[in-house]
Amino acid sequence: SEELFHQTFNRIKVNFHKIFRRLFDGGKAELNLTNPENVLESGIEILVQPPSKALQNEALLSGGEASMTAIALLFAIFMVKPSPFCLLDEIDAALDGPNVERFKKMLLEFRETTQFLIISHNINTLKVADALYGISMEEDGVSTALSLDVNELEKLKKKYE
Amino acid sequence: SEELFHQTFNRIKVNFHKIFRRLFDGGKAELNLTNPENVLESGIEILVQPPSKALQNEALLSGGEASMTAIALLFAIFMVKPSPFCLLDEIDAALDGPNVERFKKMLLEFRETTQFLIISHNINTLKVADALYGISMEEDGVSTALSLDVNELEKLKKKYE
Amino acid sequence: MFLKNLKIYGFKTFGRKVVVDFQKGITAIVGPNGAGKSNLIDALNWVTGETKLSDLRVRTSEQLIFHGSPSLKPLSLAEVSLTIENTDNLLPIEYAEVNITRRIYRDGTSEFFINKNKCILKDITNLFLGTGAGRGAYASMRQGEIDRILKQKPEERREIFEEAA
Amino acid sequence: MFLKNLKIYGFKTFGRKVVVDFQKGITAIVGPNGAGKSNLIDALNWVTGETKLSDLRVRTSEQLIFHGSPSLKPLSLAEVSLTIENTDNLLPIEYAEVNITRRIYRDGTSEFFINKNKCILKDITNLFLGTGAGRGAYASMRQGEIDRILKQKPEERREIFEEAA
Numbered sequence A, B: 001s002e003e004l005f006h007q008t009f010n011r012i013k014v015n016f017h018k019i020f021r022r023l024f025d026g027g028k029a030e031l032n033l034t035n036p037e038n039v040l041e042s043g044i045e046i047l048v049q050p051p052s053k054a055l056q057n058e059a060l061l062s063g064g065e066a067s068m069t070a071i072a073l074l075f076a077i078f079m080v081k082p083s084p085f086c087l088l089d090e091i092d093a094a095l096d097g098p099n100v101e102r103f104k105k106m107l108l109e110f111r112e113t114t115q116f117l118i119i120s121h122n123i124n125t126l127k128v129a130d131a132l133y134g135i136s137m138e139e140d141g142v143s144t145a146l147s148l149d150v151n152e153l154e155k156l157k158k159k160y161e
Numbered sequence C, D: 001m002f003l004k005n006l007k008i009y010g011f012k013t014f015g016r017k018v019v020v021d022f023q024k025g026i027t028a029i030v031g032p033n034g035a036g037k038s039n040l041i042d043a044l045n046w047v048t049g050e051t052k053l054s055d056l057r058v059r060t061s062e063q064l065i066f067h068g069s070p071s072l073k074p075l076s077l078a079e080v081s082l083t084i085e086n087t088d089n090l091l092p093i094e095y096a097e098v099n100i101t102r103r104i105y106r107d108g109t110s111e112f113f114i115n116k117n118k119c120i121l122k123d124i125t126n127l128f129l130g131t132g133a134g135r136g137a138y139a140s141m142r143q144g145e146i147d148r149i150l151k152q153k154p155e156e157r158r159e160i161f162e163e164a165a
């Protein structure tokens, strides 16, 4: 219904701005209905202003800024309709060090009420894990799974330096 | 002309297989004309077989395998038409440790005859650099560039651990 | 409700049976490129009712079954089994532990089970409706999907908002 | 032939003049998300003749000019200047050092210079034809372009092969 959609949209809009500010350590973000007269058919536009930059359409964002903005949107919707579990596949690929840290903080907050399965190649992201699984490919082209100790992360890291 | 295209294509095809094997440490890769009768209009299909896997269409590749395959194609064409300079923007984003190492070896070989400008967040990739530039965003939304010592890489790395 | 474990056999690269136990909190998956990490996510999405082949990164459902390797024959069926702890009764079903199993055979036939009872796909997707889990673009983000979310046209974007309402 | 240095003023986030000196071999660019690294690549592609706005990640050429920030006014022109060492004469021009400059004004007018002599865009792109540099999808890979190369249809893919022939 129109009323329900509009209410939900407004809640997501408020969350999006809040979460964006936490992930970007400042700035602001807007979600706007392209056609406020016709809520049931309107598109939704995204305008963001990273700290110290001008308000702009999301098309001008850098790789890492785009990732953080999409993550903010994901969690904004998530807060309105929480899911018992959430699967994230290498969403930190474009993030620099400080952004990975802010993303991790957010994960730890949602962890209270949500079960996460995250795939990452980033040793710093992996540090928030409660459990670690290693997936390997055997010589005969078959995947195997092995429960790993979170302390083995350090060993994994030493290997490639 | 048909003759020239076909010759060039065949040279790229040979290079692609060779470079794929170096980047994947084995396996094989094919470039095939979808329409060998009509060389000037034919499409080009890519079939790859990573080590220990079956020959397959490139659509089934993982994120990292796709990156390595695209890099192999880039360098295969490069060997046929060498460019004095080459710009690579975060092409290592999806690569695991061992793949980054093989990619770096390839960069060092082409470095003899090609000038590279590479953007990366990966501290291991950055180790092959002869020169390092840091781009920062000032508080007033303006980019600045600063020549960095390659030894500062270690400091950068310590910062996020 | 939380995920307890996932059993995969014959699905994509899982040519031999694999069992993964989940923790409450954050379970992280690591491994080399091409090892099967995203395939595991596909298995989880598939067993909870995913039908869009492109979202499972295949063109035909036959491509979901282990197609063999130079040293192993292809398999003729793929089966994924998810066990969920349901003591909070978030899943509208009278079991404290719910097991969902989905199979596909190379001839194209499919089978679905909830706690060993044969059922249809709709029974599985209905379980998750209203829980926020299972289908719902906002409960997960696949590899490379970040760009897609932002590159959508404003009109396409409303879909994930509608699902939240 | 090799790149000596790049001067950027007014182009995208370069609201103040920036000079980058290149090394023979490998020059690496690092910095935080959104700092301007890919913008620098755009500047390099633009000054060597790029005309496809979508490849420069903008919709209008006006978006190439620094649009200001909460603390700085927008600028009215963008100028990028590339200096190339040409003692091997790979660029078909009688100079050991070649300077290419491109400007765009907010009213849409453009200016082009080769070693301070006014010219047209075609003169710049012609310099690079046959050297393998400048235009040619195989001389560079932009951020996120990896997927695009493999996701192309077989017929679209032939373009980069044709450029190599």
Ligand SMILES: Nc1ncnc2c1ncn2[C@@H]1O[C@H](COP(=O)(O)OP(=O)(O)OP(=O)(O)O)[C@@H](O)[C@H]1O
Residues within 6 Å of the ligand: B050, B053, B056, B060, B061, B062, B063, B064, B065, B094, C011, C012, C013, C031, C032, C033, C034, C035, C036, C037, C038, C039, C040, C063, C064, C065, C066, C067, C068, C143
């Ligand atoms: N039906 C199938 N049978 C056998 N192998 C398959 C099948 N479907 C996909 N694969 C293989 O799965 C591999 C990709 O696995 P996956 O996407 O899970 O990798 P990944 O661990 O996520 O890697 P990355 O870190 O690079 O993202 C490909 O090599 C592909 O050939």
Ligand SMILES: Nc1ncnc2c1ncn2[C@@H]1O[C@H](COP(=O)(O)OP(=O)(O)OP(=O)(O)O)[C@@H](O)[C@H]1O
Residues within 6 Å of the ligand: A050, A053, A056, A060, A061, A062, A063, A064, A065, A094, D011, D012, D013, D031, D032, D033, D034, D035, D036, D037, D038, D039, D040, D063, D064, D065, D066, D067, D068, D143
């Ligand atoms: N004309 C312009 N004026 C001012 N800022 C601009 C202009 N065009 C683009 N930008 C800004 O440039 C920023 C993106 O820069 P860029 O893509 O170079 O980042 P990056 O350093 O490559 O980051 P990442 O590591 O995330 O890829 C965006 O924040 C965008 O707002």
Ligand SMILES: [Mg+2]
Residues within 6 Å of the ligand: B062, B063, B064, C037, C038, C039, C143
């Ligand atoms: Mg993957």
Ligand SMILES: [Mg+2]
Residues within 6 Å of the ligand: A062, A063, A064, D037, D038, D039, D143
């Ligand atoms: Mg970038």
